[in-house]
Amino acid sequence: xxxxxxxxxxxxxxxxxxxxxxxxxxxxxxxxxxxxxxxxxxxxxxxxxxxxxxxxxxxxxxxxxxxxxxxxxxxxxxxxxxxxxxxxxxxxxxxxxxxxxxxxxxxxxxxxxxxxxxxxxxxxxxxxxxxxxxxxxxxxxxxxxxxxxxxxxxxxxxxxxxxxxxxxxxxxxxxxxxxxxxxxxxxxxxxxxxxxxxxxxxxxxxxxxxxxxxxxxxxxxxxxxxxxxxxxxxxxxxxxxxxxxxxxxxxxxxxxxxxxxxxxxxxxxxxxxxxxxxxxxxxxxxxxxxxxxxxxxxxxxxxxxxxxxxxxxxxxxxxxxxxxxxxxxxxxxxxxxxxxxxxxxxxxxxxxxxxxxxxxxxxxxxxxxxxxxxxxxxxxxxxxxxxxxxxxxxxxxxxxxxxxxxxxxxxxxxxxxxxxxxxxxxxxxxxxxxxxxxxxxxxxxxxxxxxxxxxxxxxxxxxxxxxxxxxxxxxxxxxxxxxxxxxxxxxxxxxxxxxxxxxxxxxxxxxxxxxxxxxxxxxxxxxxxxxxxxxxxxxxxxxxxxxxxxxxxxxxxxxxxxxxxxxxxxxxxxxxxxxxxxxxxxxxxxxxxxxxxxxx
Numbered sequence: 272x273x274x275x276x277x278x279x280x281x282x283x284x285x286x287x288x289x290x291x292x293x294x295x296x297x298x299x300x301x302x303x304x305x306x307x308x309x310x311x312x313x314x315x316x317x318x319x320x321x322x323x324x325x326x327x328x329x330x331x332x333x334x335x336x337x338x339x340x341x342x343x344x345x346x347x348x349x350x351x352x353x354x355x356x357x358x359x360x361x362x363x364x365x366x367x368x369x370x371x372x373x374x375x376x377x378x379x380x381x382x383x384x385x386x387x388x389x390x391x392x393x394x395x396x397x398x399x400x401x402x403x404x405x406x407x408x409x410x411x412x413x414x415x416x417x418x419x420x421x422x423x424x425x426x427x428x429x430x431x432x433x434x435x436x437x438x439x440x441x442x443x444x445x446x447x448x449x450x451x452x453x454x455x456x457x458x459x460x461x462x463x464x465x466x467x468x469x470x471x472x473x474x475x476x477x478x479x480x481x482x483x484x485x486x487x488x489x490x491x492x493x494x495x496x497x498x499x500x501x502x503x504x505x506x507x508x509x510x511x512x513x514x515x516x517x518x519x520x521x522x523x524x525x526x527x528x529x530x531x532x533x534x535x536x537x538x539x540x541x542x543x544x545x546x547x548x549x550x551x552x553x554x555x556x557x558x559x560x561x562x563x564x565x566x567x568x569x570x571x572x573x574x575x576x577x578x579x580x581x582x583x584x585x586x587x588x589x590x591x592x593x594x595x596x597x598x599x600x601x602x603x604x605x606x607x608x609x610x611x612x613x614x615x616x617x618x619x620x621x622x623x624x625x626x627x628x629x630x631x632x633x634x635x636x637x638x639x640x641x642x643x644x645x646x647x648x649x650x651x652x653x654x655x656x657x658x659x660x661x662x663x664x665x666x667x668x669x670x671x672x673x674x675x676x677x678x679x680x681x682x683x684x685x686x687x688x689x690x691x692x693x694x695x696x697x698x699x700x701x702x703x704x705x706x707x708x709x710x711x712x713x714x715x716x717x718x719x720x721x722x723x724x725x726x727x728x729x730x731x732x733x734x735x736x737x738x739x740x741x742x743x744x745x746x747x748x749x750x751x752x753x754x755x756x757x758x759x760x761x762x763x764x765x766x767x768x769x770x771x772x773x774x775x776x777x778x779x780x781x782x783x784x785x786x787x788x789x790x791x792x793x794x795x796x797x798x799x800x801x802x803x804x805x806x807x808x809x810x811x812x813x814x815x816x817x818x819x820x821x822x823x824x825x826x827x828x829x830x831x832x833x834x835x836x837x838x839x840x841x842x843x844x845x846x847x848x849x850x851x852x853x854x855x856x857x858x859x860x861x862x863x864x865x866x867x868x869x870x871x
Contacts, residue, residue, distance in 0.1 A: 315656050
């Protein structure tokens, strides 16, 4: 890795934060703790990082509470009886040649039964039987007296995961689409599926060994907006993009992506690159490209990512464009980190920010979606044991957790399509990015899960930076906050809570799509809509349901509204800046997208 250039005093970077080792509690502080942690780490590897103790606790709580609710038991028995009668009526009428309406329907995100063959006997009976059982479990894991909402939702999730393994769509002899394709191709689909299964197995055993698809090479086909690396340390590279207009808005834009992903979700192909769009609108754009940490970086902390990441990037941008305030934009976890940095800056009377934009980013984690179903003390301790041994949370372990949230579509439908139908996936820019996951340093990930997800310290007023608590309400610069309608990682009502914990000027946007698709929503993208409203500083709070009812949708992309908002918060136009600032210690190092993007 290239060494940092020396800097004069006024541009001196903060000294690297050396986080002390995390103190272990209880028995882990003894000389024999290493033995236990090695055993627990091996156990965690064997289970893929999933705590069986947390699962056992959930089922024990559900069973015990249901056992002492005989009225609820009778209700569930009646529900099972009614479902059975509906199925019998459906089967009888179908057998007589009628076309009765199916009593049970798949969930909106479940595409396993989309093929027309599922409307024919006997496949429709198998489908309806499966959906009836799924419906019963949805009822059985809701409304149990004394069972907490979290435990009920977790039991429902676990039941759904178990049922998904025995869905009739998973078995070739029960899936009409597979049978029809096998008959049509003479079994070639199964041969091609076996080859694709072997290819996926090789990639799983040797991550990064498979070449990227043709036409999707970072730096050439995607992540190809022209620019330069103008700063590099062990945590990130700072990219500065080349101007595309004669004059630029005076205030630059700094993008802080999530460290859980590569930054180029915001710089995909030229037509759907948010970075390329911003540059084309006359903004000087800088972006952080986080490293893909190795085991040697296991002690990187949240404070490292704030101080030697976000704050160091702000310092570099300030040196390259001196005297300018900065529009800061954070995506997903990068937005959470930006909110922490902005609140800290406000506390310390640091006025370098012109505005803050948060994209699908949460500042409160009390309603953080289905990811919370994975997190309790047992699960986090299990992950800590796993990370203690290998130094990081591996990308396959993390990707599996995200995929399991929508296992119907992201795991089983994909497996049937690839391994049974023999259909190779057409490479896409977002598909290549999605497969290019990153690792999480052990200490940082543990701190993030505990302090933010599990203990929700940020919105509760218990998150301390440099030994002093910060408050989101101290942020007074204008804010632009985006939530996405079908986001299962950062649900929009959770993102909306930024309005609850801040008092300043705030514009909120709710856009169609999910966590990634709602953000990558360029002008001209078909079937897109969004809602937008402005809350002036000091206005009263409006709950999300009332806001939704009172805010009509608009057709198209939210990008032009954001670009116009940034322009309105800027102070005019000026000549484009040069790349870097060699006289201040920030010379251009190499063309964008730099080196960190290629770490696998």
